[in-house]
Amino acid sequence: MLQTTEFALLRRVAAEQAENRAPSLVAAVVRGGEVLWTGTRGQVDGAAPTIDTQYRIGSITKTFIAVMVLRLRDEGRLDLNDPLDKHVAGTPYGHLTIAQLLSHTGGLTSEAPGPWWERAPGGDWTAMLDQVDETVLKLRAGARFHYSNIGYxxxxxxxxxxxxxxxxxxLNTEILAPLEMNRTTxxxxxxxxLGWAVHPYADVLHxxxxxxxxxxxxxxxLWSTATDLARWVRFIGGDTGGVLxxxxxxxxxxxAVVDDGAAWTVGYGLGFQLWRDSGRRFAGHTGSMPGFLATAVIDPATTTGALAFTNATAGVAITGLTFDLLKLVxxxxxxxxxxxxxxxxxSGELLALTGSWFWGPMPFVLRLLDGGWVDLRPASGAGRGSRFRPTGVHEWVGLDGYYAGETLKLHHHDDGSVSHIDLATxxxxxxxxxxxxxxxxxxxDNGWRPGN
Structure with missing residues (x-):
């Protein structure tokens, strides 16, 4: 990167570490499959941390869990609309769907009963279920976003x-080994x-x-490094390495759900936190555990992403720092x-489909995309449009917009020429x-005619 860019990034990291008293801080910026920049401040064991220094990443762990669940879905082992009871028996919330657990919309309590789990050794699944009853259901399923650690x-x-x-x-077999994330443990x-709490009124540590x-x-x-988490940021942006x-x-x-009402600046998908700022959409996740804060974010449209770790319980604006690094770049x-x-x-056959099509009197344009995909949307102005991926001979499935999940199918005259397109009727x-x-x-039968 340009020297001026690198200095601006380092200056932002240095200010965060100094002003908010972070024992140490590591940050990185990625774009297009590469790590463009890394920066560190503070000390770990008397020396500057490196991109190979592990930090606890807290709830970023949830994104790995979500990917493993979606792998099971893609293999046909489950459906996201399946109730939990179909696969995991014995819970008082077995009626909740897999999708609701993934998106934090099941209405489950945020924390498990018992001592604060983040600072206490945890028991096994059976021990946790022994403490759980119907009172863990706090909200009507599907009513709203309510973050739930017990759900994950x-x-x-x-x-x-x-x-x-x-x-x-x-996790090791399906994700970490294929992506060569060998320092995520x-x-x-x-x-x-080491994780530290910084005294609110004195420069001492606990x-x-x-x-x-x-x-x-x-x-x-999970714990991870800047090198490993940079690979995961790229994964969230779509560089999946064949894992998904x-x-x-x-x-x-x-x-799947918006967390801040009509403003829609913060939301949640199926395992990823989402942000919207200045017309751009970002995906990733934040993480916090006693002694640690972390954030990993990417703009999939530009493949520009950033991450940051610190070993402080609170006080460091790690998410704000991460977004500032993105904006600087x-x-x-x-x-x-x-x-x-x-x-x-x-294909000449596909090329012949391009151009004007009409739904009633309204003109649409069909464009051919790479890989046999097509794009169909109004010729001008706002309206219903989607991209479509081929799923068979003369058939495509909608990927976004109004027609997401719907089938686009060609119909032919007796002579083999295309008569019309059927898209969800x-x-x-x-x-x-x-x-x-x-x-x-x-x-x-009289068709078009002049007015009176």
Whole structure:
């Protein structure tokens, strides 16, 4: 990066560490599959931390759990609308769906009963269930967003039961090993930072415990490094390394619920926190455990992401810092548009579909995208439009917008030429109200006529 950009980034990190008294702080910026910049301040064991120093990442752990659940869904092992009871028996909230647990919309209590789990050693799944009854249901399922650590503990148990192994073994096999995230672990391994609480009125420290959280570990157990977490930021942006289909990651980034009412600046998808700022959308997650704060965020549209760790319980604006780093990079060195290149190959049959189509009298334009995808949307102004991915011969499925999940299908005349497009009963034809096509065409035999 430019020297001025690097200095601006380091200046922001240095100010956060000094002004908010962070024992140490590590940050990084990624773009397009590369780590563009890293910066550190403070000390760990008497020396500056490095990109290989482990910090506890807290609730960023939840994103790994969510990815393992979506892998099970993509394999056909579960449906997101399945009630929990179908896969994990014995809970008083078995009627909640997998999707509700993923998106924190099940109405479950935020914390498990008993001592504050983040500072106390945790028991196993059976021990946790022994403390749980119907009182953990605080809100009507689906009513609103209500963050729930116990919900993600349950999803970790779901992964364990369907895989026939621990969620940690599944994590190592399915995600960490393929992505070469070798320094992401359930307990710290040297070199790692110690967690500290900083006295509110004096520059002294109090050590924080880092116990094994047991059954609640899926909610916040993991430790990681800047190098490893930078790879995970890229994953959230869509660079999945074959661990999950990019379309599924895109599905996880879609807002399932909004956390701040009509403003819609903060929301949640299927395991990812979402932010909206100045017309841009960001995805990632924050994390906090006693002694540690962390944030990992990316703008999938530009592939620019950032992450930051500190080993302080509170007081450091780690999420604000992360977004400031993103803004600095975009201000000093905005991402260049992807270089335009023509298709490497194209079907003449698909090329013939491009151009104007009409739903009734309203003109639409169908454009051909790479890989046989198509885009159908109004020729001008706002309206219903979507991208479609091919799913078979002459069939596509909608990926976004009004037609997400709906099937676009071609219909043909006897001579093999395309007669019309059927999209969830909406009929698109080459001319307005084509009399040879199904409704809305063919209703009045007299067709178009002059006015009175």
């Amino acid at each position: 503990a349950t999803l970790g148990q779901l992964v364990a039961e369907l895989r026939g192994t621990s969620w940690l073994d599944a 359930p307990m710290p391994t040297a070199p790692h930072a 050590p924080e415990p880092t116990p094994d959280s047991g059954a609640l570990a899926p909610a916040g157990q 289909h990019p379309d599924t990651v895109d599905e996880m980034r879609a807002p 975009d201000d000093y060195e905005p991402a260049l548009p992807a270089e335009w290149r023509p298709f490497s190959e194209v 909406f009929i698109f034809t080459r001319t307005p109200y084509d009399p040879k096509a199904p409704i809305p065409g063919g209703v009045d």
